[in-house]
Amino acid sequence: xxxxxxxxxxxxxxxxxxxxxxxxxxxxxxxxxxxxxxxxxxxxxxxxxxxxxxxxxxxxxxxxxxxxxxxxxxxxxxxxxxxxxxxxxxxxxxxxxxxxxxxxxxxxxxxxxxxxxxxxxxxxxxxxxxxxxxxxxxxxxxxxxxxxxxxxxxxxxxxxxxxxxxxxxxxxxxxxxxxxxxxxxxxxxxxxxxxxxx
Amino acid sequence: xxxxxxxxxxxxxxxxxxxxxxxxxxxxxxxxxxxxxxxxxxxxxxxxxxxxxxxxxxxxxxxxxxxxxxxxxxxxxxxxxxxxxxxxxxxxxxxxxxxxxxxxxxxxxxxxxxxxxxxxxxxxxxxxxxxxxxxxxxxxxxxxxxxxxxxxxxxxxxxxxxxxxxxxxxxxxxxxxxxxxxxxxxxxxxxxxxxxxx
Numbered sequence: 001x002x003x004x005x006x007x008x009x010x011x012x013x014x015x016x017x018x019x020x021x022x023x024x025x026x027x028x029x030x031x032x033x034x035x036x037x038x039x040x041x042x043x044x045x046x047x048x049x050x051x052x053x054x055x056x057x058x059x060x061x062x063x064x065x066x067x068x069x070x071x072x073x074x075x076x077x078x079x080x081x082x083x084x085x086x087x088x089x090x091x092x093x094x095x096x097x098x099x100x101x102x103x104x105x106x107x108x109x110x111x112x113x114x115x116x117x118x119x120x121x122x123x124x125x126x127x128x129x130x131x132x133x134x135x136x137x138x139x140x141x142x143x144x145x146x147x148x149x150x151x152x153x154x155x156x157x158x159x160x161x162x163x164x165x166x167x168x169x170x171x172x173x174x175x176x177x178x179x180x181x182x183x184x185x186x187x188x189x190x191x192x193x194x195x196x197x198x
Numbered sequence: 199x200x201x202x203x204x205x206x207x208x209x210x211x212x213x214x215x216x217x218x219x220x221x222x223x224x225x226x227x228x229x230x231x232x233x234x235x236x237x238x239x240x241x242x243x244x245x246x247x248x249x250x251x252x253x254x255x256x257x258x259x260x261x262x263x264x265x266x267x268x269x270x271x272x273x274x275x276x277x278x279x280x281x282x283x284x285x286x287x288x289x290x291x292x293x294x295x296x297x298x299x300x301x302x303x304x305x306x307x308x309x310x311x312x313x314x315x316x317x318x319x320x321x322x323x324x325x326x327x328x329x330x331x332x333x334x335x336x337x338x339x340x341x342x343x344x345x346x347x348x349x350x351x352x353x354x355x356x357x358x359x360x361x362x363x364x365x366x367x368x369x370x371x372x373x374x375x376x377x378x379x380x381x382x383x384x385x386x387x388x389x390x391x392x393x394x395x396x
Contacts (some may be wrong), residue, residue: 004262004287004291005253005262005263005264005265005268006264007245007248007249007252007264008249008253008262010245010248010249011246011249012247014238014241014245015242017232017238017242018227018231018242019227019230020223020226020227025218027218027288027291028217028288029218029219029220030218030249031262031286031287031288032217033216033246033249033250034250034253034262036250040212040215040248041247041250042210042247043212043393044212044213044215044216044246045244045246045247046243047205047208047209047212048209048212048231048242048243049207049239049240049243050205050208051206051208051209051228051231051232052232052234052236052239053236054205055203055206057234063231064202064203064206064232065203065205066203066204066205066206068201071203074218088229089202089229090225090226090229093202093225093281094361099261105384115206122317132324140341141263145356164309188280
């Protein structure tokens, strides 16, 4: 890309390394950044470096946080005997947005995937088992409804059951507002299997 | 978004200000950045600030560059008597990628748009007229084939014609490889009007 000056080419190349940002989007973003007010560019740039350098795993639930312990684990208002296991911090945020879940979380940072070579020791399972030695009533497994998520759910349930702690799995079925004709067969069968009395 | 630590929320908010980056994408990018190697984050961050601070308009053609004059305007290999007028630096790059255009450019940084309140004095037209006082053979207008691009083309052609310099407009028609059935009617009619002898 030598028809741009090297500074622009560099910026485009760096932006294009981000996930979901192709060559065209990187180019568009680069030109936008060049035209942004200087202080906004500096704010963006600093927030990147500062987030990267100051964010680490919560010592209890392994979510990303800038303190020792995340606000949820530190909160006295949460039910610490109920642990919801999620694959990543975005899934945690999705449940927090509902505003209805009162328990705490455990973030695995991945799911078991023999295909990708991700085994049980590559995700934050050891930390979960350690937490179960304290007073826990229920482990709710909220990994994704994908092959990897289901495999991880099975693996965890096998580990937790012998401890006598209740293990549950979030329901899978037709999404609310979902139009049946556009939903895949596997989901439709799951919804049928999981039907409840009215 | 108080279920994230403030550093993450800040980063998400700053990223979401970029064009075409919505809340979900900003979140995905933020988590990616947090997990990126520290030196890569610093490189990205520095390339933003440095591009923003060191890039300005070429004194001749107004494209973005880090020198006084851009590499194209400084090149002795280019035909400086032929000026292609484009709306922005991305359009310049698109023509440079063809590798076939040997003239130089003029970058307007916009197009005339009464709807958006962009008049002739808001784009780099004055700079173009100044260049025409030197030895120029042809002005090729390559603004977009949009309402604004066409209006700008008309405006420029009216300004240039009295000088006696040749003014041309790039052809509009069916894109190469384009399937007629998917092409809009206006383009089809343009292609018909612009038909050439075989």
